[in-house]
Amino acid sequence: MVEVAVRVGGAAGDGIASVGEIVAKSFARLGLHVFGHNAYQSVIRGGHVWFQGRASTERVYSQGDGCDVVYALNPETAEIHGPSIKQGGFLVYDPEKFTIPDDRIPVGATAIKVPTLAIARKFTSQSILQNAAGLGAASYLAGLPLETIQGALADSFGKKKGEIVEWNIGASAEGYRVAREAAGREIPAIAPAGPPKLLMTGNQAIAVGAAAAGCKFLAQYPMTPASTIMHWLAAHSREVGVVVKQAEDELAAINMAIGASFGGVRSMTATSGGGFSLMVEALGMAGMSEIPLVVVESQRSGPSTGLPTKTEQGDLNLMLGAGQGEFPRAILAPSHPVEAYRATLRAFELAEEWQTPILLASDLHLSENFATVDRGEITFPTEVSSLFTVTPNGHDYLRYAYTANGVSPRSLPGQAGLQYVSGSDEHDEKGHLISDTKSGVPLWVAERTKMMNKRMHKLDGLRGATAPPYLEGPADAELTFVTWGSTLGAVRDAVKLLAARSHVTSILVSPTVYPFHGAEFLALAAGAKKLLLVEANYSGQFGRLIRAETGFDVPHKLMKFDGEPFYPMEILQKALGVLIDGGK
Amino acid sequence: MAGSSTAAAPAGVGTLLPLVGKSDTKPTWCPGCGDYSVVAAVEMALKKLKIPSHEVVIVSGIGCSSNLPHFVNSYGFHGIHGRALPIAEGVRWANHGLTVIATGGDGDGFGIGCGHFVHAMRRNVDLTYVTMNNQIYGLTTGQASPTSMMGQKTKSTPTGVIENPIDPIALALASGATYVARGFSGDVKQMAELIQNGITHKGFAFVDTMSPCVTYNKINTFDWFRQRVYKLDAAGHDPTDIVAAWSRSLEWGDKIPTGLFYRTEKPTYEDLEEVLAAGPLARQPAGLSGRESILDEFL
Known part of the structure; x- marks a missing residue:
């Protein structure tokens, strides 16, 4: 098995995300499973941002724990991420930019000094080229073949040709060479593990899913982490025949979408919790007027403006209760881009079939992080029927x-x-x-x-x-996790970590959060030896829903609301505690 | 709903179809309400244009006047407070083969929905917005509205309004509306003409009708208006002159102009939205079947 993680960190504006995406894409092109984690802040320049591409010949569902290579564009990155470097890993930096005293090099890691600025100067006065040199160095250390990384790098410039691309190719080769010499050992190149995989974010999967489902109209107001749904559809608007309207606010966005649906097209809006709060009244109108509507609610840390670029699953109560009075709705909660694609298709079918709003619950962790999808996992419906089908009477x-x-x-x-x-x-x-x-x-x-x-x-x-809950893993597992949405990814990875420690665990997965499938849930929960609820909010909102719907209180709970996604290791630690402590 | 993927031609094209008229629901407005004139004018305008009733959508928000769609035999959308315009825009973009009219009151359009008002006009969406402006909140039993005049005593302003009223005409001119008119419920014929021309106008047509509330507004009554209104065309106003339109829009007091303030031709939002060039969205093919190459960018 191959498993490797590369982390690139610096300040906003340094081009971290593009370097990271090229690394992630290169892994995907080799047919590896990838999870790309994009950590950023609510600033355009400065601060600390990082991107990690984690790849494996086995499926990976989260950013994982630790990394093998850190490419630090500034001393803060070395400081913050140094401790995450695994035994035998590497810390890449340019000594011209900053120095790291020997005693600050993480134990077990090797510092690789790459003159990225000097390499860049050989080609151009534009210092941004240093990233290509750093990328080349990190790639060598991660086992990425030079031609793979150069292919992805060249493609990142799109149709642009000429010296810019040549400089980047040259600088990456130079960085690659320097790292090879400095590594002190030969890093074996990763062999292709299968056909190239698609690398998509949850939001890209939702956008493609919407177009594939026959959505013809999206109205949206910019809000992290939902905006990239609008970005993808706007960039492909003519190609896919979808009208994309950036509205004056979320009130307009949802009302436009409702108007368009009434007018005869499948339509959608997307937002985060703040915008969704503004949409609440109109959501009820769609329920009352029985108008099909798909609403993507990509959660971020609240309350109020909260942590705009950090993740949370804190809006479940809001989604469940949004709107005065009572009206039917469904809430689908995918955990991975491929699930997000399928849930989007299903959301449009459900909205139309049941003439009521369907909510797609995402969050920053799913919406903005990258994961690989096999090409065959995404199939486009062959016939999207016309809506003009009512028999006049x-x-x-x-x-x-x-x-x-x-x-x-x-x-x-x-x-x-x-x-x-x-x-x-x-x-x-x-x-x-x-x-x-x-x-x-x-x-x-x-x-x-x-x-x-x-x-x-x-x-x-x-x-x-809607899809009922199901058990992932054996029925006689020592412990069964209960979770929903994007947190499922880290739980899946934790299950693997536990298996490596000879603990057999399972997951009670709820792809549909609402209407809650109480009877099915109880039947599965009844067979579990120990149950541990894992969700990214303060009060255990999904746990509360389970209690409300079934009277059953999941006995063990792991909550997280610091804005960061769950790391498999912290789930493992909690699970070990539950396993050792006893009690159901 | 399963069915054929081929979008059928609109049912009844080429045949004689019922024109717009009264629905089977009788208006519930107070006797003497100005809004009776407005629904009559809307009906007259649509009849004159011979637009079949099934090709018309009347969208409204909430308030006394927003009940209007129920009294006409076209398609209707009685939405939520303040949101008539975004709903109407959505309908229009879904099927720009339809005639879309948005209606509502001054509270709905210039209070809670004022943001949408400005943005719909700057977009020059091809629809007609008819406001029934009675300068009071009627359905909530008589509070001040955004167009209530300074000093007016209402339930919410017992010592008199202390804010300047919104001037919808000036706001429309400032926001880029391409057809700006004012009607008065005391003159249905003029109002019908203004609405009719608004419907045929290519772009956003705004017709603010002074439609007195006989129950809660004892100041801006039919008589109050009758003593003040004069017709812009008779006064020699040139509706292609934006400066003249601005200057007329400022007149409010002893003299209140009615008629067409301004009209100009500009590309509509629908003209500029390239996806709509292929015809009404509702009748375009949907989905991505056979377009798998779109996934190549993710490789």
Whole structure:
């Protein structure tokens, strides 16, 4: 098995993310499984940012623990990340930029001094070229073949040709050579492990998924970590035939999306918790007016502005309760880009089938980090049906007709004889208001009850139409993790770490957070020896949902709300504690 | 909903279809309310243009006037407070073959929804926005609105309003609206004409109608307006002259101009949004089937 992690750190504006992405992409091109972790701050220049590409011949689900190579563009990076370097690892830096006293070189690590600035000067006066030299050095130490890294580097310039690309290629070769000489030992090159893999962020997977699902309209207001959904679709707008509207605020964004859906296209909006808070009223309108809608809620650390560039799973309560009154909704919680792609396809199907808002719960950790996906894992639906399919029935048309499953035939503007008024007020089957002169009158009191029942009945349908919880791992595991969303990744990696220590553990996975599949969850939980809840928030919001829905309190809990994603090792430590302590 | 992937031609094209008229719901406005004139004017305008009722969408927010879509036999969207315009924009972009009219009151459009008002105009979305401006909150029983005049005593301002009112006409001119008009519920014929021309206008058409509230606004009454209104065209106003339009927009007091303040031609948002060049979005192909090469960039 090959497993290697390369970390690049410096200040914002240093080009860290692009160096890191080239490393991650190179691993993916060799057919390795990759997790690319992009850690940044809410500044455009300065501060401390880092990117790590972790690759393995086995599946990797998180940033993992520690790394093999650190390329430090400034002394802070060496200081912060030095201790993470594993035994036999390397610390790459340019002694012209800063010096590290010998006693500060991490134990077990080798310092590799690479004159990145001097190499850059051989080609140009632009110091940014130093990154190519550092990239070459780090790549050699990580076992990446020079031609692989140079291919990814050249491709990162797109169609641009000429001396800029040549300088980069030259500088990377020079850095590669210097590292080879300085390493003190031959680092074997990683052999291709299979066909090249796709490297995508969760948001890219969601954006591709939306287009593949037939979404024709996205309205969004910029907000980290949801913005890159808009960026991908905007960049590909004409190619994929999706209108992308940057709205004046999130109120407009969701209302535009609702209007477009009413007008006859599959539509979506995406935001983070702050923007979602503004969308709440309109979300209820989509529920009341029975309009299909997909909303991506990519969580970040709250409350309020919180830590805008850091992750958290703190908006579950908000997503569950968003909106006055009650209306049906579903919340899907993928954990990995490939799951995000599939959940997006499913969200559009569910929204249309059940004519109600479907929430896609993501977070910064899933939305903005990279992971590999096998090309075959992403297939595009062959037929995305037209929405103009309602059979006209003229004067008898009832937009909100009572039906067995609560879903009524929906006409679209432009269809003759099927006009109706979509109302946010309570209404009758025809769509006529019962909020003004009829409300409180006995006949219409009963009508209100029927209409509420009709809408809420869709929850039963949604429960049946969404993926139930399942057990990953053996039924007789010593310990079963309970988690949701992106945290599943680190838990999966922790399970592997535990297995290496001869502990058999399993995961109770809940791809659908709501409607909660209580009976299925309880059945699986009942068979577990010990249960440990892992989620990235303060109060254990998923645990609370489980209690509310089943009366079952997951006995052991691991919460994290420092803005950082879970590291497999901290989950392992907690799990060992639970295993040793006893108690169910 | 499963079905054929081929988007059928709009049902009924080429046949005689019902034009816009009254719906089977009777207005619930107070007797004498200015909004009766507005719904009549909207109906007249659409009838005159012979647009079949199924190709019209009337979108509104919340408030007395926002009930309007229920009283017309077209498609309607009775949304939430202040959001008529973004909903209407979404409808328009989903299917720009439709005639989209947004309606609502002064609280809805110039208070809670004022941000959308400005942005819809700068985009020059091709829709018609008809506001029923009664300078008061009616449905919530009489609080000050963004267009209530200085000093007006209301339930929320018992000693009188102490803020300057919004001037919707001036705001529209400043925001880049390409058709700016004011109507008055005391003159349905003029109002219908203004709305009709607004609908045929290519771009954002704003028609602010002074539509008196007979219950909660005892100052800006029908009579109050009748004593003050004069018609811009009769006064020789040139609606292509933005400076003249600005100057007329400032008139409010003894004399209140009605009619067309300003009109100009500019590309609409729909003209400039390249994806819409292939026809109404709702009738374009959807999905990525056969386009697997799009994944190459992730390799």
